[in-house]
Amino acid sequence: MSEQHGIADAGNVVVPAVLALEAAGFELSEQEGGTMIAVSDRGTFIAESPVALLGLVKLIELRGWSWQATDTEINTTIERFGWGD
Numbered sequence: 001m002s003e004q005h006g007i008a009d010a011g012n013v014v015v016p017a018v019l020a021l022e023a024a025g026f027e028l029s030e031q032e033g034g035t036m037i038a039v040s041d042r043g044t045f046i047a048e049s050p051v052a053l054l055g056l057v058k059l060i061e062l063r064g065w066s067w068q069a070t071d072t073e074i075n076t077t078i079e080r081f082g083w084g085d
Helices: 011-023 048-062 071-081
Strands: 027-030 035-040 043-047
Touching: 011 027, 011 048, 035 048, 043 048
Parallel strands: none
Antiparallel strands: 027 035, 035 043
């Protein structure tokens, strides 16, 4: 049986997220106020943290630049998680 792993968004994942983005070919910069920008030949990504940047990169990897959810996907997800209550 394989070992189960877990990770949480916390302070100790910020530097590894920066290193992962740089290893993936992104150039990172920080704007005044802390907003992070990652740029590569794949595009420009802007977020409040390196971990969020990494999430945006993965979103584009999985869904492409037509990443937006359809009305059906939105409604199904809202219902599934009970966010409309």
